[in-house]
Amino acid sequence: MSRVDLNLLIALDTLLSERSVTRAALRLDLSVSAMSRTLARLRAATGDRLLLQAGRTLVLTPYAEQLSQRIPALVREAEVALGRADPRLEIATLEQRFTVRAGEGFVDLLGAALIERVRQAAPGVQLRFAPKPDWNAQPLREGNVDLEIGIVKTSAPEVRTRLLLRDRYVGVCGVGHPLLIEGNVSLERWVAYPHVAISRTGQADDPVDAALELSELQRHVPIVVPSYTSAIQLARQSDLLAVVPHSCLGNAFLPDYAAANGVRPFELPLRVPAFNVSAIWHPRLDRDPAHRWFRAEVSAVCSAAYPHAYPQMADSDVRQSRS
Template sequence: MSRVDLNLLTALDVLLTERSITGAARRLNLSVSAMSRTLTRLRTATGDRLLLQAGRTLVLTPYAEQLSQRLPSLTREAQALLSPADHVFDAATLEQRFTLRAGEGFIDLLGVPLMNRIQRAAPGVKLCFTPKPDWDAQPLREGMIDLEIGIVGTKAPEIRTRLLFRDRYVGVCRLGHPLMGGTGFSIEHWTSCGHVATSRVKDAVSTVDAALEALGLRRKVVMVVPSYTSAMQLARYSDLLSTIPHSCLGNPFTPDHAAANGLQYFELPVLTPAFNVSAIWHPRLDQDPGHRWLRAEVLEMCQAAYPRDPKPEDSLRSNR
């Protein structure tokens, strides 16, 4: 469309409405000579004279009469297309499917409260959770995933993130575990127990193992599973210890989740840093009204579930 100048649409609309070069020039804040040159360009572009002298006035050609019926709506549509979007968003009328990638822990503890929020506000919205085998950003880039929830593990420079809440690691074991029988336990006693670790990546070094390695220690890992929910179930039915995010213990929507599953928690005898749980998405969805609404709903729910950051890990809480 290199030969098309959309500004001519507005000029043509005004000329055919005013039927006067002087009147059109006044409305468009142009000189009469500039308006006259614009009419010449319009005649060349359309192949029609458009306006003809009839005494002291100008009259429309038959083709110009046809154009005058179409031009107002066409001009408004062109202006709307090339202006910033002005959406009136109503969640109640939204009919959309969102694909989310999140860990099993998020789905188990926050899936129901999120569904309740969504259904109350937007009954036409469907949430589809997909497995989270890694932190690859390609599904976000390709539109296979609309929103990811978890730790930011990608280095993709364009990816957008928003902090949902802060989390930290704690230990869990079954009720009545020998480790919890006294007034406390040593780090050596804890490391000598059997542990079930959580990792989706083969041979990955966890935060806990890195902290132990810095102290010249290692824990006795006898099993590795891909999810915290699996690790919690194994700890519940055995003497294995597990390390899970504090958020997996429960929240106001699902209180005492760990205790209800036959588990008790304890502070780790090794210092580990807190970490961020974030919403992650591709920038092409930044201004999408439905996606912006979904992000706000997820954020508000997470802030209600975990209203405060975990305690600062600036000193080692001993279980001795």
């Protein structure tokens, strides 16, 4: 171990993040000259320039770009491994903030029930819901997000997942929409009306369109929105039809959610595959007592909200993602 200075990992992590010797020195409370010497040591250790001058800024070399995907998680895991181990967890006095990345539907439908349950057990805990613009696992790797809720679409092989509920898609329209007044919802009548589509990334990845490829019919989509809650509001205020998860229509805590939002559900006239909603986290948090407790609270809320769609699983049933 005499040839390996693990302190260099901290410096490398900071340099890759800041892309500036001056800012990295400030974060680590070092002089700029000391930070420059550390960068020289890192270059000698890795055999790569790591940071190169580009005008007035520094840019990462291709190898440094690769390291930037691995080093943050490695540093966080080292900090956890070398921190003081304390298996005892006093929930009542726990003071911690959990950052959760979830869609607007989860926040609207389960946010209040989750924070109420958490506050009863641990009044010092704060929940922070972060936007979910994509399925990139980097925020989990870097520790910026503690838990993600949704469909497992990340390509990160190391993330851990736990199935929360099995969901399916249904159609919704405004109260009084002629589609439901006129009788049976056939595929031909369904595609005859304009639709609002949902795409978080703006790409054409809607499972409904994939299912429609099996038929010779196409739907007219004059508008695309990033969330199911927005689609529900548009359907309420217009003649647009929307396709949303069944869980967005309400739950045991909010049984009249769909009616309160002025929409009526109906079964789709085509087969769209069901899907899993999971909790997703980085493996460095697997054995963290506070995180295990929080995962259990999220699972319990989903169980109570959707008892017929909830898989009975213990925390030991978590598995590594292969998707």
